[in-house]
Amino acid sequence: MTLQFQPFPPDHVPAELMVDFDFFRIPEGTSDPAEIWHDLVRRGVPDIFYTPHNGGHWVFLDYDDIVEGYRDHSIFSTYQTPIPPIEPFPVVQPQGVDPPEQNVFRRLLAPMFTPIAVRGMVEHLEHRSAELIERFADRGECDFITDYAEKFPTGTFLYLFGLPEERLPEFLALANVFFRSTDPAERASNITEIYAVLDALFREKMASPGDDIASAVVNARDENGQQHKWENILNCGFLLFVAGLDTVTNTMAYIWRYLATTPEARQYFVAVLDDPDAFLRAIEELMRINAVSNLFRRVTHDCEYKGIRFRRNDRVILPNTVANRDPDVFDNPQKIDLDRKVNRHVTFGVGPHRCIGSHLAKREVMVTLQQWLKRIPDFELAPDQPEGSVFGGSVMGFTGLKLRWPVAAK
Numbered sequence: 001m002t003l004q005f006q007p008f009p010p011d012h013v014p015a016e017l018m019v020d021f022d023f024f025r026i027p028e029g030t031s032d033p034a035e036i037w038h039d040l041v042r043r044g045v046p047d048i049f050y051t052p053h054n055g056g057h058w059v060f061l062d063y064d065d066i067v068e069g070y071r072d073h074s075i076f077s078t079y080q081t082p083i084p085p086i087e088p089f090p091v092v093q094p095q096g097v098d099p100p101e102q103n104v105f106r107r108l109l110a111p112m113f114t115p116i117a118v119r120g121m122v123e124h125l126e127h128r129s130a131e132l133i134e135r136f137a138d139r140g141e142c143d144f145i146t147d148y149a150e151k152f153p154t155g156t157f158l159y160l161f162g163l164p165e166e167r168l169p170e171f172l173a174l175a176n177v178f179f180r181s182t183d184p185a186e187r188a189s190n191i192t193e194i195y196a197v198l199d200a201l202f203r204e205k206m207a208s209p210g211d212d213i214a215s216a217v218v219n220a221r222d223e224n225g226q227q228h229k230w231e232n233i234l235n236c237g238f239l240l241f242v243a244g245l246d247t248v249t250n251t252m253a254y255i256w257r258y259l260a261t262t263p264e265a266r267q268y269f270v271a272v273l274d275d276p277d278a279f280l281r282a283i284e285e286l287m288r289i290n291a292v293s294n295l296f297r298r299v300t301h302d303c304e305y306k307g308i309r310f311r312r313n314d315r316v317i318l319p320n321t322v323a324n325r326d327p328d329v330f331d332n333p334q335k336i337d338l339d340r341k342v343n344r345h346v347t348f349g350v351g352p353h354r355c356i357g358s359h360l361a362k363r364e365v366m367v368t369l370q371q372w373l374k375r376i377p378d379f380e381l382a383p384d385q386p387e388g389s390v391f392g393g394s395v396m397g398f399t400g401l402k403l404r405w406p407v408a409a410k
């Protein structure tokens with residue numbers, strides 16, 4: 001097979017722009033995986049640099065360049081971008097295609113995730129969140145990841161796709177292999193399995209449509225009145241499955257880790273429980289400071305950007321966590337200011353591919369905080385945190401987060 005999207009050897013990269021950096025490698029003893037990115041800034045490496053690891057790729061560290069990487073799809077494409085490179089790679093819809101082709105599935109999905117649409121989901125989210133928390137609230141301890149932060153967004157996917165709650169273990173198992181396995185054979189069979197499940201699901205929703213997103217996608221018609229290509233329908237289902245799981249899980253993990261160690265922040269949220277504007281502003285700040293995603297782009301043609309030569313198929317990483325702490329854009333960027341008024345963070349991307357699920361993601365965090373603080377107002381990190389439970393990559397986060405809190409004797 002001829003590989004078409006592999007980067008060139010980096011003989012176009014000047015030595016002064018080469019940096020030894022592997023975004024999967026978290027040094028021992030690091031408790032926050034985002035620190036590997038902030039460490040680059042502290043070391044004063046160039047704002048645009050190239051690393052030979054993971055097939056070789058560029059890294060942008062300046063807010064404006066990261067925004068440009070998102071916006072200018074004539075240079076920085078989302079088509080076939082994985083780092084390290086994999087071919088062929090599923091062309092997920094709409095994230096894996098550039099405008100105008102991207103618009104087809106974007107226009108189909110966007111109306112189902114507007115703030116108003118998400119408000120209609122709140123009752124369901126509250127009910128499921130309360131039910132999950134009540135399973136362990138009396139225990140005085142939990143592993144926040146396995147007991148809550150993995151289950152909640154996976155349950156949201158089931159709800160969006162009109163699937164019964166009983167299928168949670170099956171989808172959790174699929175997601176766990178997808179996000180955590182490093183074994184190529186296991187990964188390949190996992191993707192085949194996810195596609196088989198989606199195929200069966202979409203066929204069922206075609207035969208008996210419901211009031212859910214899977215039914216809307218499979219029964220939508222293109223401009224010629226035809227059903228969308230089956231492959232694109234599956235690739236859209238696949239994106240919706242992967243986009244809102246690990247991102248939400250690890251954003252929540254970061255937030256709960258912060259709240260567990262910051263009593264003033266817990267008190268702040270309790271104080272604004274009935275003030276949605278203040279509550280959302282505070283969540284926006286937690287989104288800024290806890291940006292878990294590092295997005296990939298692929299250079300479309302040989303060109304110069306900011307005086308640097310890029311070659312067709314070069315890969316680029318856009319680390320949101322670095323953009324969000326750029327001192328040229330944010331006052332006092334390292335400070336977590338829960339009342340920050342101006343907050344142009346890029347946690348959900350910017351430009352044509354900006355996250356469709358951002359309102360849902362924020363609502364999932366908001367609902368969880370409300371339900372949690374009502375039942376567990378005070379909590380802390382348990383002393384027996386497992387060592388090395390952090391990981392890097394395109395989404396950074398934690399494999400375990402043990403929390404504990406006082407429970408009244410019965």
Ligand code: HEM
Nearest residue numbers: 094095106243244247248251347348349353355356357361
């Ligand atoms: C905290 C949680 C989340 C974060 C940090 C996040 C982040 C992002 C980012 C950075 C992008 C831009 C991708 C790019 O430019 O290549 C994106 C796109 C997207 N996200 Fe999210 N996301 C989150 C939750 C969700 C949820 C809950 C859903 C829906 C179930 C979702 C669905 C999507 C979709 C469909 C796209 C592609 C949009 C397009 O290509 O037009 N995301 N997300």
